Amino acid sequence: MSIFTTYFQQLSRLLQQARGDWQPLPFSCTALPWPELTTPLNALDEDALDALDANSEAALAWLSQWRPELPDAHNIVLPERSRAPHYANPRWSSGIGGRKWAQINDFAANLHTRHPILEWCAGKGHLGRLLAQQGALAVTSLEWNADLCAQGEQLANRLQLPHKFVCANALDEAAAKLFRPQQAAVALHACGELHLAFLRHGAAAHTQQLALSPCCYHLIAGQHYQPLSALGQQLDLQLDRHSLRLPLQQQATGGERVRRLRHIELTWRLAFDELQQWLTGQANYLPLPSFPKRLLSGDFSDFARWACEKKSLTPPAVIDSQYWLARAQARRLLVKRIELVRHRYQYPLELWLLLDKAVFLEEQGYQVQLGYFTDAQHTPRRYLLQAERQ
Numbered sequence: 001m002s003i004f005t006t007y008f009q010q011l012s013r014l015l016q017q018a019r020g021d022w023q024p025l026p027f028s029c030t031a032l033p034w035p036e037l038t039t040p041l042n043a044l045d046e047d048a049l050d051a052l053d054a055n056s057e058a059a060l061a062w063l064s065q066w067r068p069e070l071p072d073a074h075n076i077v078l079p080e081r082s083r084a085p086h087y088a089n090p091r092w093s094s095g096i097g098g099r100k101w102a103q104i105n106d107f108a109a110n111l112h113t114r115h116p117i118l119e120w121c122a123g124k125g126h127l128g129r130l131l132a133q134q135g136a137l138a139v140t141s142l143e144w145n146a147d148l149c150a151q152g153e154q155l156a157n158r159l160q161l162p163h164k165f166v167c168a169n170a171l172d173e174a175a176a177k178l179f180r181p182q183q184a185a186v187a188l189h190a191c192g193e194l195h196l197a198f199l200r201h202g203a204a205a206h207t208q209q210l211a212l213s214p215c216c217y218h219l220i221a222g223q224h225y226q227p228l229s230a231l232g233q234q235l236d237l238q239l240d241r242h243s244l245r246l247p248l249q250q251q252a253t254g255g256e257r258v259r260r261l262r263h264i265e266l267t268w269r270l271a272f273d274e275l276q277q278w279l280t281g282q283a284n285y286l287p288l289p290s291f292p293k294r295l296l297s298g299d300f301s302d303f304a305r306w307a308c309e310k311k312s313l314t315p316p317a318v319i320d321s322q323y324w325l326a327r328a329q330a331r332r333l334l335v336k337r338i339e340l341v342r343h344r345y346q347y348p349l350e351l352w353l354l355l356d357k358a359v360f361l362e363e364q365g366y367q368v369q370l371g372y373f374t375d376a377q378h379t380p381r382r383y384l385l386q387a388e389r390q
């Protein structure tokens with residue numbers, strides 16, 4: 001049995017048992033869902049909650065007092081993979097942000113191939129272009145945004161690289177034909193359904209080498225994640241999109257401004273929810289879509305009017321911001337207390353999703369490696385799954 005299978009079984013058991021910890025929807029809760037944690041969680045004020053949530057080790061140690069099996073999941077540590085020797089950027093790299101430049105260089109440092117390359121969901125093909133610069137035989141980049149394809153093609157032509165674009169939908173069946181046995185297929189930050197298609201097509205075509213850094217697990221076609229591996233189908237956690245978002249909620253290492261905006265956003269979303277429950281007479285949480293941060297720089301009443309319009313509600317003539325914001329305070333603490341517990345499952349859940357893919361590739365006859373390809377300061381999505389046919 002491979003180490004991935006062992007870890008996967010261990011995590012499946014733990015996550016199944018702890019379902020009541022990671023599944024609650026914090027915004028929909030009106031009370032803490034865990035009687036045994038009510039007193040210790042209520043003893044934490046907002047500053048203490050924020051400080052603990054920001055310190056993963058301390059938060060895990062705190063929760064382990066009531067969840068003694070949880071550290072086992074966090075003790076599964078993945079290896080750091082290769083890094084580029086330096087991030088000095090040549091003239092042709094101008095226009096690529098510093099963090100993206102580090103990511104693609106680190107990703108490329110892990111790829112050793114003599115095969116032509118297929119780059120999946122390539123954007124402007126920055127990774128493909130770097131690989132072509134580094135001597136790849138030929139690079140084909142698949143991307144559906146025609147503008148990005150045209151820009152990528154122009155950059156490749158200027159450098160006279162063997163790098164071409166296919167402008168097509170990765171989810172069309174025809175895209176499967178791009179995968180060949182004698183090939184290295186790469187995908188940097190491909191979202192949910194796109195990375196699932198990448199793995200399915202690559203395995204079906206017996207593509208020699210696969211390298212994937214997944215992101216946005218919740219962007220899938222169905223309502224629930226369908227495990228790829230046969231073992232995952234037996235141990236299925238029935239993850240819905242809400243649970244699939246949990247690993248993506250890691251706090252970006254933002255400064256004070258980012259923290260302040262997050263605080264305002266949380267408060268305003270909850271204050272609006274209080275307002276809409278009063279307007280509709282329905283005690284149900286009504287989620288708002290994501291919105292531009294500039295909406296947070298005005299007054300709450302303007303935000304509430306915008307939100308009412310989004311939800312086809314008629315706002316009251318006068319919106320008493322102070323009243324609704326005060327109502328949001330108590331709920332904000334409840335949300336933070338629930339999230340302090342849920343966040344301790346971000347790592348186990350993401351690992352479970354990665355291990356399902358690792359086990360799938362092993363089932364398909366690949367030798368698999370899983371680790372971190374770049375430093376956390378470059379991106380929170382830094383897992384690299386690599387597979388080579390034996």
Ligand SMILES: C[S@@+](CC[C@H](N)C(=O)[O-])C[C@H]1O[C@@H](n2cnc3c(N)ncnc32)[C@H](O)[C@@H]1O
Nearest residue numbers: 121122123142143144145168169170171188189
């Ligand atoms: C997160 S970006 C990653 C881009 C690039 N790999 C990188 O790391 O810079 C995802 C890319 O996938 C493309 N994309 C999204 N859906 C697609 C689809 N159905 N078919 C092809 N490309 C798609 C987007 O246009 C975008 O360029």
